[in-house]
Amino acid sequence: MTVTNKKVRRKKDQILMSAIKIVNERGYERATMEDIAAELQMTKGSLYYYFKNKNDLLYQCHHLVLSRAIAEHESHLLENLSSEQLLRKMVGTHINFAINEREIFNMMIDPKRTFDDGQLESVLLLRTKYAGLFDEVIRRGIAAQQFERSEVVLVRMFILGAMNWVQQWFNENGRFDQETLIEEYANYVLKLLKK
Amino acid sequence: MTVTNKKVRRKKDQILMSAIKIVNERGYERATMEDIAAELQMTKGSLYYYFKNKNDLLYQCHHLVLSRAIAEHESHLLENLSSEQLLRKMVGTHINFAINEREIFNMMIDPKRTFDDGQLESVLLLRTKYAGLFDEVIRRGIAAQQFERSEVVLVRMFILGAMNWVQQWFNENGRFDQETLIEEYANYVLKLLKK
Amino acid sequence: MTVTNKKVRRKKDQILMSAIKIVNERGYERATMEDIAAELQMTKGSLYYYFKNKNDLLYQCHHLVLSRAIAEHESHLLENLSSEQLLRKMVGTHINFAINEREIFNMMIDPKRTFDDGQLESVLLLRTKYAGLFDEVIRRGIAAQQFERSEVVLVRMFILGAMNWVQQWFNENGRFDQETLIEEYANYVLKLLKK
Amino acid sequence: MTVTNKKVRRKKDQILMSAIKIVNERGYERATMEDIAAELQMTKGSLYYYFKNKNDLLYQCHHLVLSRAIAEHESHLLENLSSEQLLRKMVGTHINFAINEREIFNMMIDPKRTFDDGQLESVLLLRTKYAGLFDEVIRRGIAAQQFERSEVVLVRMFILGAMNWVQQWFNENGRFDQETLIEEYANYVLKLLKK
DNA sequence: AATGAATGAGGATTCATTCAT
DNA sequence: AATGAATGAATCCTCATTCAT
Structure with a gap:
């Protein structure tokens, strides 16, 4: 990879982070290319140097976030943990992503609507x-x-659903903090699974 | 209530059903007034005879669906059932709505983005x-x-989340039919709650 | 004229008064048929029983107001007054109309834009x-x-212009009341004309 | 000021001139963004690159014309003239604007209807x-x-009104040319004011 | 005479996308 | 690599007008 390519890579990543942020704030349809560019003090025209179109950009956001979540889970799988301990960690990872990458995680929800065949x-x-x-x-x-x-x-669907929903109501200033929430949810999950 | 009002009521309901359908298919932002009107072979102009604007129309969809679900639950509450039996029925009702009124039920998800203060x-x-x-x-x-x-x-949040998620993956032609799904989910819910 | 025709005549007049009021409040373009009808607790459809179209309705408003003003002036002309006295009265009449029938009087301003050939x-x-x-x-x-x-x-143009302009700035609660205004303006007019 | 800003400035001015022309021809409500754009062989979308919305565009027209008129008057005030001579010049300036910037000058008439608070x-x-x-x-x-x-x-209201009205009837091919008109009107104004 | 309902022609506005520089 | 400028398609909404009842 040439120096130039590295630069491009870095810029692309910046744009992706910006897009993730804006989409998380405003939702897919309401996030405009202008908004995303403004966040980085670029002009929207420039985005097209790095991404084919809005769809492509958003697809790559999605891909990035999902890949990271997978990587995090996989690292847990490699640790030598009991199923229970492992599951607790995975619950933590998932809920963290669900809360902090709200909208992008949501794209998972109904990707058919947004993505074209190859991306899908x-x-x-x-x-x-x-x-x-x-x-x-x-x-x-x-x-x-x-x-x-x-x-x-x-049962996996049941559990994932329960965890995804967190993003709909969880509020940083609410009655539960994120840590307590994760612990309690992990307890529920285990109650569900254990004999 | 005059005859006219009944007619208007009926027409409004038709429009709401049409809107619900289109929104369920395409999502809130992608459902255009034109689409909704076309579904009923009306022109979009006519919609504005019945509803102030798109927002108002969609708000009323939401209101209608939610009211119906509440009514159904309330009717169960009046039957003389054990908590377990009651909960099984409510799981059934909820999952039915979640699957069959997908997007409208989804509006519940993040109404802040769509509705104005009074509606909200x-x-x-x-x-x-x-x-x-x-x-x-x-x-x-x-x-x-x-x-x-x-x-x-x-625990209620956990349960509702699990059930809402069903709409994301449930598929009529899939491995489970709706009835089995409901039964299994009710089992999970009860396992979670029972001593 | 049959009784029916009289009724129609009366209704037409009511509509004209309503239209004059609404147009005076909102201006020609912003006055909708709905507004005009609502003022009389009618529906806009009904207006079309009495008037061919909006243009026709507005034309007749204009005609009515102008005719009345002319009639009032003519009655002064018949009184046995000196030119000066007469002119003072006419100034009063004109300013009254200019203030109280603001927008309709304004239609006089540029009728070309609104009226069709016959009306014009x-x-x-x-x-x-x-x-x-x-x-x-x-x-x-x-x-x-x-x-x-x-x-x-x-000189007549000069005088009429001066008087028409009153409607742009005259304010009931302002420094001058309508009567004082009329008197002063009449003085100016006479200063202009007298030897 | 950068080159780019100059270009933008120039383009904005072109658009303003075009808008002024169209509004003078058709009036505020009847002048569409499409019309204004067409005059410059642009598309209406492009107008929104330069102006926030129609209101903003029209406001700037108004501002421009009024500023120019003020500037012209102020330059006269700096010349060393008698009150009479000065007033004659100002009558000329005013009538020129009233005739040649008809509708825009008219916006002065009732800005409340068109402009928002800040602009107003x-x-x-x-x-x-x-x-x-x-x-x-x-x-x-x-x-x-x-x-x-x-x-x-x-008396100033009287005079301004008289002069504004000129635009309602003055016609280049009529009995009076613009110069004669100005001279005569100046005579009237002075007769009104002088002892 | 009156109206409820529908319509369709516009008009303002937004925004992804393109492209010359 | 980046941008300024332009575009045009899409979308919401308004309103005069029509017409069956």
């Missing part, structure tokens, strides 16, 4: 991978006879 | 009422010593 | 007639050697 | 300043004992 395939792949990480832990726990045997996919 | 107040009131119905059942169960004593609000 | 002709006829009344007095005064010989048309 | 304040300030220039000359003349002592404000 890639996104769905990542989603599947992401979900698979949870399935993996659940299966490990069942195998270790710590978790009750059950429809893995269904 | 009314929407938040309904949301609170809706959530309160679940709290009520949970409290009943705790009082009857069938459910474990716990942070009612938090 | 009739309006211009009335305008000419209206202006002619002032010319008449001025000529009488000159003939009676009370007023200075001068370009009658030009 | 600025417009009223300019109007007051404009009127003050005439008051100034009149007072000078009174002080120099060339003009009769009188209600300065009232």
Whole structure:
């Protein structure tokens, strides 16, 4: 990779961060290219040097966030933890992303509406991978006879849903802080899974 | 109520149903007044005879759906059921709405972005009422010593989130049919709550 | 004229009064048929029973107001007054109309923009007639050697303009009341005309 | 000022001139953004690159014209002229603007209907300043004992009204040319003011 | 005579996208 | 690499007008 390419890479990342921020604040449709550019004191025209179009830009945001979440989960999987400990960590990671990357995480929700076919395939792949990480832990726990045997996919959906919803109501100044929330949610998750 | 008012009422309802459908298909921002009108073979101009503007129309969709869901829950509350039976019914009602009124139910998600102050107040009131119905059942169960004593609000959020998420992945032709889904989810909910 | 026709006549007049009021408040373009109808607790559809279209309605307003002003001036002309006395009365009449029928009087200003050919002709006829009344007095005064010989048309334009402008700044609660204003303006007019 | 800013300035001015022309032809409400753009062979979208909205554009037209008129009057005030000579020049300037910037000058008439609060304040300030220039000359003349002592404000209103009205009837091909008109009007004004 | 309902032609505004420089 | 400028398609909304009842 040439120096120039590195620069481009860095700029792209800056733009992605800016876009993530703006989209998180305003939502996909209301985030304009102008807004995203202004955040970086660029003009919107310049964005098109780095990204084919708005869709492409937003797709890459999505990809970035999801990849990071996956990476974080994977690092937990490598630690030598019990299923319970592991799951607690994953609950923490997930809720952190859900709260702090609200809108981008939301894109996961209904990617069909936004992405074109090629992008969609890639996104769905990542989603599947992401979900698979949870399935993996659940299966490990069942195998270790710590978790009750059950429809893995269904219970995973239940759990992910519960956690995603957090972003709808969680409020930094509210009754619960993020840490307590994570702990309690992890307890619920484990109650659900354990024998 | 005069004949005319009934007619207007009926027409308004038709428009609302059409709007609900279109919004469910395309999402709030992408649903145009033209689309909504076309669905009923009207012209967009006519919509403005019945609704002040797009926002008003969408607000009324939201209000309608939420009111209906509340009414259904309330009818269950009047039946003489055990907390467990009641909760199973409410899970059924909720998941039905979540699946079949997808986007409108989604408006609940982040009304701040869409509604103006007056509307917002009314929407938040309904949301609170809706959530309160679940709290009520949970409290009943705790009082009857069938459910474990716990942070009612938090566990309710967990449950509602899990159920809302269903709309993201549920697919009529998938591995589970709606009925099985509801039953399994009710089981999870009860496992979470019971001692 | 049949009873029915009389009724229609009365209704038309009511509508004209309503239209005059609304147009005076909001201006020609901003006065909607709906506004005008609402003032009389009618629906806009009904207006079309009485008037061909908005243009026609507004034309008739204009015609009505101008006719009344002319009638009032003519009645003064019949009284046996000196040119000076007569002119004072006419100044009073004109300023009253200019203030109290603001916008309709304003239509006189540039009728070309609003009216179609047939209407225009009739309006211009009335305008000419209206202006002619002032010319008449001025000529009488000159003939009676009370007023200075001068370009009658030009001085009349000067005077009418001065009086029309009153509506732009006159304010009931301002420094001058309407009566004082009229008296002072009449003084100016006479200073202009007298030898 | 950078080159770019100069270009923008020039373009803005072109647009303003175009807008002034169109508004003078059609009036405020009937002048569409499309019309204004077409005059310059631009698209209406481009106008929004230079002006926030129609209101803003029209406000700036108004501001421009009024500022120019004020500047012209002020240059006369600096010349060493008698009150009479000065007033004659000002009559000329005013009538020229009234005839040649018809509608824009007319915006002065009832700005309340068109402008928002911030703009209104600025417009009223300019109007007051404009009127003050005439008051100034009149007072000078009174002080120099060339003009009769009188209600300065009232007589100034009278005079301005008379001159504004010119635009309603003056016609290049009519009986009077602009120069004669100005001379005669100046005579009237002086007859009104002089002892 | 009156009206409720519908319509369609405009008009203001926004914004992703393009492109010459 | 970046930008200023322009564009045009899309979208909301208004309102005079029509017409069946």
